[in-house]
Amino acid sequence: MLQAEKISRKKVSEIVVEQIEGWIRSGKVQPEEKLPSVRELCDMFEVGRSAMRDALTTLKGRGLVDVRHGEGTFVCRTETTHLLPDVLLFRKSDINELYQVRKILEVGIVEVAAVNATSYQLEHMEEALGELSKAKTVKGWEADYQFHQVIAEACGNVILIDLMEAVSSTMKKGIMDCHRIILSDEKLTFDVLGQHVAIYEAIKASDPTKAREAMLRHLTFVEELLNSHLQ
Structure with missing residues (x-):
């Protein structure tokens, strides 16, 4: 019998959030480390600027990253407290x-x-x-x-x-x-x-x-x- 997996209804920005949060969880990016630029992230994930900005805004709201005007996006040092619930x-x-x-x-x-x-x-x-x-x-x-x-x-x-x-x-x-x-x-x-x-x-x-x-x-x-x- 054929079975089909449910198509994900997640927005592109939500998928990007999950992957960047995965970098932080696994330690692939260190606290205070600067993430690639928005343009570089767009190229890496093959998404538009608006989706990437939404993703970074979400990550900032969770306290995982700090977006510094004119400098870039940095991983927050206190990110581990946000991982404790799970x-x-x-x-x-x-x-x-x-x-x-x-x-x-x-x-x-x-x-x-x-x-x-x-x-x-x-x-x-x-x-x-x-x-x-x-x-x-x-x-x-x-x-x-x-x-x-x-x-x-x-x-x-x-x-x-x-x-x-x-x-x-x-x-x-x-x-x-x-x-x-x-x-x-x-x-x-x-x-x-x-x-x-x-x-x-x-x-x-x-x-x-x-x-x-x-x-x-x-x-x-x-x-x-x-x-x-x-x-």
Whole structure:
């Protein structure tokens, strides 16, 4: 039986808004970064000036961009607060189940990593922390995820590494949600970075007990953070 998809009734300007907002969501454009000129945007999207002006007006109304006369259009630094209403990808039960698994896996993994981590792996953890400390957009989640992955590799247990890989896609969503939330609050950003540093310092000191405590503290903090925003 033939089936036809409904034809979109969206205006051209609304489609442009969605795509530019997508750039901002994904971090393809940074806060305070200047967007291409109106003429360049018209060429990129193959739309007229009136549709592009309507799109920019909508984005400005949402607080996502700042249109400066004679200078151009710039991404607002506070854009993340406008993304919070649809930030969480999980139901409450999904969050609790994910972090139950992460606590079982990663708290044990980090204990072993504290004993087995090589200087090469410690260097990679430090690099990930450096990237995390400089992150100004939601793309900071990538450095966060990489930090946890290096810890898994440092444990040296192939089965545990495979188990981490099995939950990686769900884990990525949780980390992305966390970073969308903390970017709107400097204190939260500082706290989460500090938790990662504490984990790293314990591994570097070859102290499995402190590493375990630091990882558990971090995962519990993020789980509670996600649940509070879901409510």
